[in-house]
Structure formats: structure tokens, C-alpha cells
Amino acid sequence: xSGRGRILKALLVVAAWLVASAGAREGIATAGSSKKRFKExxxxxxxxxxxxxxxxxxxxxxxxxxxxxxxxxxxPYLRGSMAAILSILQHSSCPQNVAFHFVTSPSxxxxxxxxxxxxFPYLHFETLPFNPSRVSRLISASIRPALDxxxxxxxxxxxxxxxxxxxxxxxxxSDLVLVDDIADLASTPLPPPLVLAAPEYCNxxxxxYFTRAFWSDRxxxxxxxxxxxxxxxxxxMVIDLDRWRGGRHTEEIERWMEVQKRVRIYELGSLxxxxxxxxxxxxxxxxxxxxxxLGGDNYRGLCRDLHPGPVSLLHWSGKGKPWVRLDKGxxxxxxxxxxxxxxxxxxxxxx
Numbered sequence: 001x002s003g004r005g006r007i008l009k010a011l012l013v014v015a016a017w018l019v020a021s022a023g024a025r026e027g028i029a030t031a032g033s034s035k036k037r038f039k040e041x042x043x044x045x046x047x048x049x050x051x052x053x054x055x056x057x058x059x060x061x062x063x064x065x066x067x068x069x070x071x072x073x074x075x076p077y078l079r080g081s082m083a084a085i086l087s088i089l090q091h092s093s094c095p096q097n098v099a100f101h102f103v104t105s106p107s108x109x110x111x112x113x114x115x116x117x118x119x120f121p122y123l124h125f126e127t128l129p130f131n132p133s134r135v136s137r138l139i140s141a142s143i144r145p146a147l148d149x150x151x152x153x154x155x156x157x158x159x160x161x162x163x164x165x166x167x168x169x170x171x172x173x174s175d176l177v178l179v180d181d182i183a184d185l186a187s188t189p190l191p192p193p194l195v196l197a198a199p200e201y202c203n204x205x206x207x208x209y210f211t212r213a214f215w216s217d218r219x220x221x222x223x224x225x226x227x228x229x230x231x232x233x234x235x236x237m238v239i240d241l242d243r244w245r246g247g248r249h250t251e252e253i254e255r256w257m258e259v260q261k262r263v264r265i266y267e268l269g270s271l272x273x274x275x276x277x278x279x280x281x282x283x284x285x286x287x288x289x290x291x292x293x294l295g296g297d298n299y300r301g302l303c304r305d306l307h308p309g310p311v312s313l314l315h316w317s318g319k320g321k322p323w324v325r326l327d328k329g330x331x332x333x334x335x336x337x338x339x340x341x342x343x344x345x346x347x348x349x350x351x
Contacts, residue, residue, distance in 0.1 A: 050094035060124035062165035083341035087177035147269030173235030180312035197283035204231035214265035229279025303332035
């Protein structure tokens with residue numbers, strides 16, 4: 001899609017939000033005070049030139065012709081997750097060929113499964129339990145409590161959680177929406193021996209993601225010797241699962257987390273271990289596939305503008321989440337681009 005086409009699509013999305021918000025605004029203030037219910041999403045169908053859709057859910061979850069998407073789902077972010085799912089299907093040319101693999105805590109699995117099935121009764125998906133005890137002993141406190149959730153670290157265990165029949169998956173965070181075809185992202189080349197593909201930001205100051213204790217100790221900082229690492233955001237990744245399994249990269253990530261327990265070498269949750277293991281060893285992806293940082297920084301979550309260039313994916317990484325700001329009646333301008341995908345059932349108000 002051309003840059004002009006994406007701009008037109010964004011303008012249409014804004015217009016749709018303005019229409020929808022006029023009728024829903026009265027209900028926003030009370031949405032958080034009761035149990036959340038989500039609307040049923042429309043069903044989307046394949047274009048004529050798509051491969052045949054898998055006949056049933058079990059075959060879809062291992063289909064080599066499907067686009068496989070992995071996400072972690074938990075209660076605080078479920079509203080964002082539902083919006084992300086809708087955006088993926090709405091902009092896919094072959095939505096019936098998209099299979100979802102949702103990782104969730106065992107205590108939350110039933111609610112997540114019921115919510116997704118009610119809003120997307122036709123969806124090919126599975127829920128995969130992730131036991132928090134698997135990683136909780138390794139987690140160190142970070143700069144934002146939300147980053148310390150065990151489920152935030154589940155992406156490090158995807159190759160062992162996902163079915164062994166899968167060889168490639170697109171991992172996505174819950175605080176984003178797509179405005180382009182996910183098949184284009186999934187088709188990103190991953191030449192051997194690379195394991196990950198993600199947008200890289202080599203103008204970012206990588207030094208800031210690690211402490212002085214890390215950089216001053218050559219036994220630690222030498223991990224980057226022989227490569228040119230760049231910052232990348234782990235909320236959007238294309239992963240070769242077979243190569244990850246063969247390289248035992250989960251164990252590498254765990255070793256760095258163990259180091260962090262002894263010496264404070266970073267401040268930012270699950271991201272730095274990924275940078276240590278994969279930085280300078282990933283396939284690049286066009287920046288349009290992760291317009292990140294729309295949630296502001298990790299302290300105040302202030303409004304931000306889009307980065308220059310085309311947009312295929314909008315990502316509210318940072319403290320500020322669009323559904324929270326909308327509920328408070330203090331949205332940022334770009335939150336209007338998220339609102340049309342919001343499936344929350346607003347309370348009926350006679351006033």
C-alpha cells in the first residue's frame with residue numbers, strides 16, 4: 001500500500017472514531033467500575049486469491065499456509081488485546097488463514113478463552129498456560145511495576161510453549177493495532193542463522209539501556225564484542241522457532257537474568273536480556289511495522305507524535321495506554337486511531 005493510501009486509511013479511521021465516540025462518550029466513565037463485556041466482532045472472509053482456509057481449529061493451529069500470531073493475554077490488557085485481534089483480522093487479505101496462540105496465566109485462562117470466543121466465535125485460536133513460577137524467581141524489580149509481571153517474560157519461552165509443529169510465528173504485544181496486512185510482516189525473510197526479525201533503531205542510545213556497572217565491567221560488556229547491536233522493541237517480532245530451539249536462547253536469556261539478580265545491569269524489565277542475546281544478530285524490518293512509543297515514556301506516559309514515514313502498525317508502548325486515557329476523558333490525539341477497534345461494550349445510558 002502506498003504512503004498516500006495509508007494516510008487516507010488513517011483519516012478514515014479518525015472519522016470513524018469521531019462518529020463512534022459521539023454515541024459512546026457518556027458510557028466511558030463507568031466502564032471500568034463493572035465487569036467488562038466485549039461486543040461480538042464482525043466476521044471477515046478471505047479474498048478470492050487466498051489459499052484454502054483450514055477446515056477446522058486443530059488443523060489451523062499447525063497449518064503451514066496460515067499466518068501464526070502469538071500474544072500474551074492478561075486481565076489489565078485484555079481490552080487492548082481484543083482491539084489488536086480485530087485490527088489484524090480487519091486488515092488481513094486472508095483473515096481465515098490467521099491462527100492465534102494466546103499465552104496466559106493458568107488462573108486467567110478460562111476468562112480469556114471465554115472472552116475471545118464470545119467476540120470472535122469463528123476465530124482459530126488456542127490458549128496456552130504459562131506458569132508464573134517458571135520465571136518469577138528470576139525477575140528483578142524494574143522502573144515500572146507493570147513490567148515485572150511474569151507474563152511479560154513469557155515471550156522468552158515461546159518456542160517451548162507453542163506447538164512443536166510451528167516453525168515461524170509473529171509475536172505481538174497487546175497495546176497495538178495494525179493498519180496493514182499481517183501477511184506482509186510474517187513474510188519477512190529470516191536468512192540463516194538469524195532467529196529474529198524486528199525493526200531496528202540504530203540511532204537510539206543503546207548505552208542508556210544498561211547501567212554503569214554493566215559497561216564498566218568488561219566481563220559483561222564484552223558480550224557485545226564482534227557485533228553492532230541496535231535497539232529493537234520486543235513488542236513486534238518475527239521468530240524462527242526451530243532456530244531458537246536449536247540455539248537454546250531461552251537459557252541464554254535466563255543466564256542474563258541471573259546476572260541481573262547479582263549485579264544491577266539494567267532497569268527495564270524483559271527487554272535488555274533480548275538485546276544482550278540478539279542485539280546485532282537480527283534481520284531488520286521496515287520501521288512502518290512498529291510505530292512505537294505512542295504511550296510516552298515509562299514514567300509519565302505523555303502524548304507523542306508519530307515518527308516520520310509510513311505506518312503499518314501503531315504501538316502504544318510506554319506507560320500511557322489509549323483505553324486508560326480514553327476512559328479518563330484525557331486522550332492523546334493519536335488515541336483516536338485506536339478507538340475504532342475498541343470492542344468494549346459500553347453501558348447503555350438513557351441520559
